[in-house]
Amino acid sequence: MEWYLPVIWAGLIGTxxxxxxxxxxxxxxxxxxxxxxxDERQRDQMMASVAPFxxxxxxxxxxxxxxxxxxxxxxxxxxxxxxxIPVIVMLLALVFRGVAFEFRTVSGSKTWLDVAFTAGSTLxxxxxxxxxxxxxxxxxxxxxxxxxxxxxxxxxxxFLCGFAVIAGYGLLGATWLVLKTEGPVATRARGQAKILxxxxxxFMGAVSLWxxxxxxxxxxxxxxxxxxxxxxxxPAVTALVAYxxxxxxxxxxxxxxxxxxxxxxxxxxxxxxxxxxxxxxPPSLTVWDTAAAPASQIFMLLGTxxxxxxxxxxxxxxxxxxxxxxxxxxxxx
Amino acid sequence: xxxxxxxxxxxxxxxxxxxHIIFPSxxxxxxxxxxxxxxxxxxxxxxxxxxxxRFWTKIFAVSFAMGVVSGIVLSYEFGTNWSRFAxxxxxxxxxxxxxxxxxAFFLEATFLGxxxxxxxxxxxxxxxxxxxxxxxxxxxxxxxxxxxxxxxQTPAGYVMKDGVAYPTDWIAVIFNPSFPYRLAHMLNAAYLxxxxxxxxxxxxxxxxxxxxxxxxxxxxxxxxLLAVLAPLQLIIGDQHGxxxxxxxxxxxxxxxxxxxxxxxxxxxxxxxxxxxxxSNRYALSIPNGSSLILTHRLNGLFPGLTSVPASDRxxxxxxxxxxxxxxxxxxxxxxxxxxxxxxxxxxxxxxxRWYLRIMAHSxxxxxxxxxxxxxxxxxxxxxxxxxxxxxxxxxxxxxxxESIAVTLxxxxxxxxxxxxxxxxxxxxxxxxxxxxxxxxxxxxxGSPITAAHQAGRAAVKGS
Numbered sequence: 001m002e003w004y005l006p007v008i009w010a011g012l013i014g015t016x017x018x019x020x021x022x023x024x025x026x027x028x029x030x031x032x033x034x035x036x037x038x039d040e041r042q043r044d045q046m047m048a049s050v051a052p053f054x055x056x057x058x059x060x061x062x063x064x065x066x067x068x069x070x071x072x073x074x075x076x077x078x079x080x081x082x083x084x085i086p087v088i089v090m091l092l093a094l095v096f097r098g099v100a101f102e103f104r105t106v107s108g109s110k111t112w113l114d115v116a117f118t119a120g121s122t123l124x125x126x127x128x129x130x131x132x133x134x135x136x137x138x139x140x141x142x143x144x145x146x147x148x149x150x151x152x153x154x155x156x157x158x159f160l161c162g163f164a165v166i167a168g169y170g171l172l173g174a175t176w177l178v179l180k181t182e183g184p185v186a187t188r189a190r191g192q193a194k195i196l197x198x199x200x201x202x203f204m205g206a207v208s209l210w211x212x213x214x215x216x217x218x219x220x221x222x223x224x225x226x227x228x229x230x231x232x233x234x235p236a237v238t239a240l241v242a243y244x245x246x247x248x249x250x251x252x253x254x255x256x257x258x259x260x261x262x263x264x265x266x267x268x269x270x271x272x273x274x275x276x277x278x279x280x281x282p283p284s285l286t287v288w289d290t291a292a293a294p295a296s297q298i299f300m301l302l303g304t305x306x307x308x309x310x311x312x313x314x315x316x317x318x319x320x321x322x323x324x325x326x327x328x329x330x331x332x333x
Numbered sequence: 334x335x336x337x338x339x340x341x342x343x344x345x346x347x348x349x350x351x352x353h354i355i356f357p358s359x360x361x362x363x364x365x366x367x368x369x370x371x372x373x374x375x376x377x378x379x380x381x382x383x384x385x386x387r388f389w390t391k392i393f394a395v396s397f398a399m400g401v402v403s404g405i406v407l408s409y410e411f412g413t414n415w416s417r418f419a420x421x422x423x424x425x426x427x428x429x430x431x432x433x434x435x436x437a438f439f440l441e442a443t444f445l446g447x448x449x450x451x452x453x454x455x456x457x458x459x460x461x462x463x464x465x466x467x468x469x470x471x472x473x474x475x476x477x478x479x480x481x482x483x484x485x486q487t488p489a490g491y492v493m494k495d496g497v498a499y500p501t502d503w504i505a506v507i508f509n510p511s512f513p514y515r516l517a518h519m520l521n522a523a524y525l526x527x528x529x530x531x532x533x534x535x536x537x538x539x540x541x542x543x544x545x546x547x548x549x550x551x552x553x554x555x556x557x558l559l560a561v562l563a564p565l566q567l568i569i570g571d572q573h574g575x576x577x578x579x580x581x582x583x584x585x586x587x588x589x590x591x592x593x594x595x596x597x598x599x600x601x602x603x604x605x606x607x608x609x610x611x612s613n614r615y616a617l618s619i620p621n622g623s624s625l626i627l628t629h630r631l632n633g634l635f636p637g638l639t640s641v642p643a644s645d646r647x648x649x650x651x652x653x654x655x656x657x658x659x660x661x662x663x664x665x666x667x668x669x670x671x672x673x674x675x676x677x678x679x680x681x682x683x684x685x686r687w688y689l690r691i692m693a694h695s696x697x698x699x700x701x702x703x704x705x706x707x708x709x710x711x712x713x714x715x716x717x718x719x720x721x722x723x724x725x726x727x728x729x730x731x732x733x734x735e736s737i738a739v740t741l742x743x744x745x746x747x748x749x750x751x752x753x754x755x756x757x758x759x760x761x762x763x764x765x766x767x768x769x770x771x772x773x774x775x776x777x778x779g780s781p782i783t784a785a786h787q788a789g790r791a792a793v794k795g796s
Contacts (some may be wrong), residue, residue, distance in 0.1 A: 058401070063439055068412075069423055069430060070423070076411075081730035084736055087412075091409060139684065303431070304434055321454055322450065
C-alpha cells in the first residue's frame with residue numbers, strides 16, 4: 001500500500017494535468033490565434049467556439065494544483081516557491097484572459113479586451129512552458145525545502161519550453177477551429193495548423209535532444225539496454241502521428257487533425273513521464289518522498305474514484321450538448 | 334529598503350483573499366436566487382420570472398468569472414507563499430480542498446456553460462436544473478472551504494508527529510467544533526449580501542420609473558427573504574460568538590477589547606484599544622455589557638487579553654474595529670429589512686421613496702460586512718495560522734521579500750483594473766435592465782432552432 005498509493009496518485013494527478021493541457025490548451029490557443037483573425041465578427045466566432053467550455057477546462061488546473069497539495073504536499077511545498085514568479089505570472093495572465101471572456105460579451109468596445117485575451121492566453125501558455133522546463137531541469141532542494149534563488153528557473157531551456165507550449169496550444173487551438181467552425185475562420189486555421197505543426201515538431205525534437213544531453217539520468221533512462229528496446233516505439237509512433245496529422249490537415253478532415261494533435265501531446269507527455277518518473281521534483285524528490293500520509297491519500301482516493309467518473313460524464317454531456325459548428329455572426333448571449 | 338517576507342506574504346494573501354471573498358459572497362446567494370426564479374417560472378409560467386432569471390444570470394456570469402480567476406490564485410498561494418503550512422497540515426486540510434474541486438468547482442463551471450449558452454438546446458426543466466446545480470455547487474464550495482478554514486481555527490481529529498499533523502478521525506476533522514457555526518454564518522451572510530443587492534436594484538428601478546413590475550418582484554422577494562434572514566443572522570452570530578469564546582477566548586477578548594479577565598467585561602461601543610498600556614482609551618461603554626452577551630450573566634467572567642503574553646495576542650485594534658463594522662452593518666440590515674416588511678404589510682413599500690432611495694444606495698453593505706467579519710476571524714486567530722499548531726511566521730515559503738513585493742504590486746494593479754471594469758460592466762447591465770427574451774440562435778448547428786435558421790438562410794440564398 002505504501003508503495004502503490006503514491007504511484008496511483010501520481011497517475012491521477014498526471015491525468016488531471018493531461019486533461020488540463022489538452023482542454024485548456026485549445027481554448028488558450030484560441031487566444032493565441034486571436035490577433036490573426038480578420039475582424040471582430042471572426043473573433044466572436046472563435047470565442048463562441050470555446051465559450052461554454054473554458055471554465056470547466058480551467059478547473060483541471062485547480063485539480064492539478066489542489067491534487068498536488070492533497071497527495072504530495074511536500075512536492076507542492078517545493079515546486080511553488082521554486083517556480084514562484086512563473087506561477088504567479090501564469091495566474092495573473094489567467095485572470096486577464098478569464099474575465100475577458102465574460103467582459104467581452106457585455107462590452108461595447110472590444111479592442112482592449114481582445115488585447116487582454118491574447119496577451120493573457122499567450123503569457124499563461126508561456127509561463128506554463130517555463131514551469132515545465134523549470135521542473136525538468138531540476139530544482140535545488142535542501143532538507144525537503146527549496147534552497148535556490150528567485151530566478152533559478154530562468155534558463156534558455158525553460159524559455160525554449162515556454163515557446164514550445166505557445167506553439168503547442170496554438171496548434172491545439174487551430175485544429176479545434178478546424179473542427180468547430182466553418183467559413184474563413186476554419187480555412188485560415190487549417191493553414192495555421194500546418195505551420196504550427198512544423199513548429200511543434202521542431203520544439204519537440206529540440207526538447208528530446210536537449211534533455212538527454214543535459215541530464216545524464218534522462219540519457220540513461222532512454223538509451224541504456226534493455227530500456228531502448230521497449231522505448232523506441234515512442235518516438236516512432238510520434239513521428240507517425242505527426243505525419244498522419246499533416247496529411248489529415250491537408251486532406252480537409254475536420255475531427256482527425258484535432259485528435260491527432262491530442263495524441264501528439266499525450267505522446268510528448270508520455271516521453272516526459274518516461275524521462276522523469278518517479279521524480280516529482282527532479283532530481284531529488286520522488287513520489288514516495290513527498291507523498292501525504294496514507295490515510296489522507298486513501299480518504300481522497302475513495303472520493304476521487306466515485307466523483308471523477310461522474311465529472312467525466314457530465315463534462316462529456318456538455319461537449320455533446322454543444323456539438324456542431326459555430327458560424328460567423330453566431331454567439332450565445 | 335527592507336523587505337520583510339512574512340509581512341509581505343501576509344499582505345499578499347490578505348489582499349488576494351479579501352478581493353476573492355467579494356465574489357463568492359455574491360455568487361452563492363445570486364445562484365440560489367436565479368434557481369428560485371427558474372423554479373417560479375416553471376411552476377407559474379409567468380414570463381417575468383424568466384426575464385429576471387436571464388437578467389441576473391448575465392450579472393452572475395461577470396461576477397462568477399472574477400470569482401473563479403481570483404480563486405485559482407488562492408489554491409496556488411498555499412504553496413507559493415505558505416509552503417510550510419502545506420507541509421505541516423497538508424495531510425489534514427488538503428482533502429477538503431480536493432473535495433471542493435471535485436464536488437463543487439467542476440459542477441459549477443460545467444453547468445454554468447449550460448445556464449449561459451444552453452437555453453435553446455435543453456428543455457426548460459434541464460435549464461432550470463442547471464441553475465440549481467450551479468447553486469448547489471457554490472454552496473458545496475462554501476461547505477468545504479469553511480470546513481478547512483474552521484479546522485485552522487479549531488483543529489480536531491489529528492495527532493502531531495515530528496511537527497507534522499496526521500489525521501486520526503475524518504469526521505472530527507471535517508465537522509470540527511466551529512464548522513457548523515461558521516458555515517451557517519457565511520451562507521446566511523452570502524444570502525443577505527445578495528438580498529441587499531437585489532433590493533437595491535429593484536429600488537433603483539422603481540425610483541427611476543423603469544421596469545416597474547420587475548422592480549416590484551425583486552423588492553418583494555428581497556424583503557421577504559431579508560426579514561427572516563437578517564434577524565436569523567443575529568442568532569447565528571451570537572451562537573458563533575459563544576463557540577469562539579469556548580475555543581478561541583483570546584479572539585473574543587480582542588473583539589471586545591477586554592484586557593482584564595478578573596473583572597466582568599464592558600460592552601465598548603467605541604474605544605481605542607491601546608496595546609502598550611493594555612487598556613482602552615476614549616471608551617464609551619456599557620458596563621457589564623459584554624459579560625451579559627457572552628456569559629448571559631451580568632457579573633460573568635471571561636478571559637482577558639492579559640491572560641496570555643503579548644506575543645500570543647492578535648493585533649487588537651484591527652479585530653476590535655472590524656468586528657464593530659460587521660455588527661453595525663448587521664444591525665442596520667435587521668432594521669432595514671424589518672422596516673421594509675412593515676411598509677409592505679402597510680401597503681406603502683413601493684411608494685415610500687425615502688426608504689427606496691436609502692435601499693438603492695445600500696447595495697454594497699453586505700460585501701463590507703462579509704469582509705469585516707472575515708478580517709475579524711482571520712486576524713483574531715493571529716499569531717497562529719493554525720490555532721495552537723503552527724504560527725503564521727513559521728508557515729512561510731523560502732521566497733525572498735523582493736519577489737513577493739513585486740508580485741503583490743502586480744496583484745494590486747491587476748485586480749484594481751479587473752475590479753473597476755467588472756463593476757463598470759455590472760452597472761451597465763443593471764442600467765440596461767431586464768429585457769424581453771428574444772428567440773435566439775444557439776451558436777452551434779446541433780440545435781433544432783439553428784438548424785431551422787440555417788434552412789431558412791439556405792432557402793434565401795438559393796432563390
